[in-house]
Structures are given as structure tokens and as C-alpha cells.
Amino acid sequence: MDFFAFPPVAALLDLTSSALMGLSALLSPLAGASSAAAAVLLITLLVRALLIPVGISQARAEQTRARLAPQLRELQKRFRSDPERLRRETMQLYRDERTSPFAGCLPVLLQAPIVGLLYAVFLHPVIAGHPNELLGQTLFGVPLGTSLFGSLASGTLDASIALVCGLLVVVIVAVGEVTRRLFRMPQPPHDPDSPIPAIPVGLLGVLQFVTAGIALFVPLAAGLYLLVTVVWTLVQRLVLRRLYPPASA
Template sequence: MDLFALPPVAAVLGGAYHALMSLTHLLEPAFGVAAAAAAVVAVTLAVRAALIPVGVSQARAERTRVRLAPRIAELQRRHRRDPEALQRATMQLYADEGTTPLAGCLPMLMQAPVVGAVYAVFVHAEIAGGANALLGHTLFGVPLGTSLAGVLSGGAPGVAAVVVLSGLVLAVALVGELSRRAALPGGPLAVPSVTPPAGAPGVQRALGALQFVTAAVACVVPLAAGLYLLVTVVWTLVQRVLLRRRFPLQPEGGVRPALP
């Protein structure tokens, strides 16, 4: 079953296609053959700008979690033999503070439909009953519907395609490495060691590996979706550094006495 053949999904896909085509035509005088790529970048910037208030909420939530870390550690000590009691006490603590452990996940959830739409637009040869004109647009001579995995598995790849697509993937990986280093102790995004989840070396390694998942995804998605991912990870890193300066993490001094 083709999910994109369902009327509601097809309507969304058609709307995204026509919106990108309109923006592409608008940008053609300034960007020429790269107008479609510029349209994807413009959409990415617009989405990220719209999510700035959500990013601020995410930074505040992170600061709250760090501030509450000593109290959560105390709850873990008290209820180490009763996971259900620990869960209830932890949720009650977050409720009393007006937040939740999942606060800050909204930016990723809100972006998923947009990057999904960009991906779908550039993998369909036909959209809304006609040929997909966006597939004829290029960036540095490489069609926006081309992926690195597709080029490498398709026989003799063109040099330009390999260079452009590999460069994009490497750029995404570089931003991932910068993000990983920024989160190390002493970095601008480091979390105080008093925070229980960040104290385990295994968790730290897992979080570091997650920074490169986006680079792996960039290998298989079309060039247009890779552009979206690159702009997103750069924006995210810069925004997080700026918001951390605005909302520094300050854990409560020491672990509180046992809660009643």
C-alpha cells in the first residue's frame, strides 16, 4: 500500500509541491538554477525561526531539570527498591514545578512533518497528476532528487555528484562532532555532573553517537532533504549555545535532605 496515494496525504504532498514551486519561481531571478535549493533553505529557516519560542521553552525546561537534579537523586535513593513509587514521586516533583521530563521534545516532533514533506516531494516523479518539475532543478549541477547512497549504488557515479553529496554529508557530520564536543565537560553545552542521567559514561557515549545519526540519514535522503538537515543542525547548534548563555544551568546547592 502506497501511503502517499491516500487522498489526505496526497493533498498535503501536492500542497507542499506547489508551495515549493511557487517559492522557487520567486527566487529564480536571484538564484537561477539553484532557486529550488534556495527555496528549501528558505523553508528551513522559516520553520526554525517559527520554532524559536519552542527552543526558549526547551532551554528553560533543561535548566529546570538540572536545578531539580539533586532532588531527583534523593528520590532515587529513597525509592531505589520501589520503581513505581520513584516514578510517582518524580512525576509529582515535575508537576509541582510546572514542567515534565519530556519538555523540550516538541521541536523535533514539529519538524518531522516538514522534513518528511521535503523528502517526499523529491522522491516522487509525479505529483498532483503531473510530472515533478522540481526534480529537474540542481545544486552545483547535481539534481536535488539525488542521494549519495543512490549515486554510489548506481554503477559509475559522476564526480560532481559524489563531491557535492559527500561534502553535504561531511558537513552534517562536522556539525555533529562540534555538537558532541560542545556537550563535553567544559564545553558551552556541558551539563553539570550533578545531573543523574548525564553522569553515566555509557549514556554519554550513546548521546555522542546520536549526534551522527543525522549524517547517516543524509546519506540516503535526496539532496534537497539533506540541505534541510544541514541547515537545521547548524541552526540548532548555534541556537543552543546562545540560549545556554541566556539560561545557564545552575543546579541547586547540594542534595536536599530526605523528602517527607
């Protein structure tokens, strides 16, 4: 059973889609035929702005983890042969610091329904038993329900689709590369006795470009959402890194 066909969820999707179309109508005098795309961009910016406290919570948690990392490594060395003692000492360290190893996780979980609902509207051609009107709107003549891969597979790919969807993917890749360079993750020292394998440095870099891969397959409306999200995330991380620099900085 499709979770999004469940009546309460479908009703929320329908309400969100209708709100987007209402916003599109308001933007029509300014954006013309691309008003629906402008509505997608604007509502995504609004959602990201509302979730700023989540980003702050994550930044604080990362700062705390960086500050406690040397002490945690020391505890792991001292109590390597006594897992139960290691667990107790670790939790005591977090209690002494008035924090938790799961700090920052709860806000991220709380944002998931909001982000998931909005993103689902951009993915579903049919909502609550009727066509999703939003995906029939256009950006520079390309329907928001169009995907680059889908057009290629169906043989309907033309110059406008290739240009609009292709440019979107290229910009997401560029933002991913800037993010990778600015927030390069150093390979953590690996304990040869640890059962957990080391993560290849190359894999950490590739993860920055997963969003671009997704944008190849999803409708243009979802691609616009992803574009705004990666750009917002990059800018937010730059700002928060200044406000909450790592302990080692």
C-alpha cells in the same frame, strides 16, 4: 499502503511542492539555475524560525530537569524499595515546581507533522500521481533528486555529484563534530542495582553523526534540508544555552 499516497496527504505534498516551485521562480533572477535549491534552503530556514518556540520550550525543560536532578536522585535513594511511593513523591516534586516530567515533549510532537510534510516533499520522486518537479531541478548541475549512494550503486556517479553531495556530507559531519565537542554529554553515574544498562560514552558521540549517514542515502534536496537543520540547531542551542543555562552552570 503508502501513507503519502493517501489523497489528503498527497494533496498537501503537492501543494507544498508547488509552493516551493513558485518560490523558486521568484528567486530565479537572483539564483539562476540553482533557484530551486535556494528555495529549499529558504523554506527550511523559515520553518526552523517558526519552530523557535519549540526550542525555547525544550531549553526551559532541560534547565528544569537539571535543577531538579539532585532532588530526584535523593528520592530514588530514599524510596528505592517502594516504587509506588517513589512515583508519588516524584510527581509531588514536579507539582511543587509547577512543571511536569513531560515538559517540552508536547511542542516537539506538534512540530512533527510540519517537519515531516516538508521532508517528505524532498524524498518522493512522484507526488499525487505526477513527477515531483522540484527533484528535477539542479544545484551546480546536479539534480536535487540525486543521492550519493544511489549514484554510486547505479554507476552514474561523476565528479560533480561526488563534489556537491560529498561536500554536503562533509559539512554535516563537521557541524556534528562541533556539536559533539560543545555539547559533550557526560556519562551519568550508573547505579549498579539498576536494571537499565549504562549508555556507552562512545555511543553518545556517534549519535551526533547519524544525520551525515542519512545524507548519504537521501536525495540532494533532503540533504540540503538536513544541512540547514543541523547548522540551525547548533546555533540555536548555543543561543539558548546562554539564555537558559543549566542549573549547575
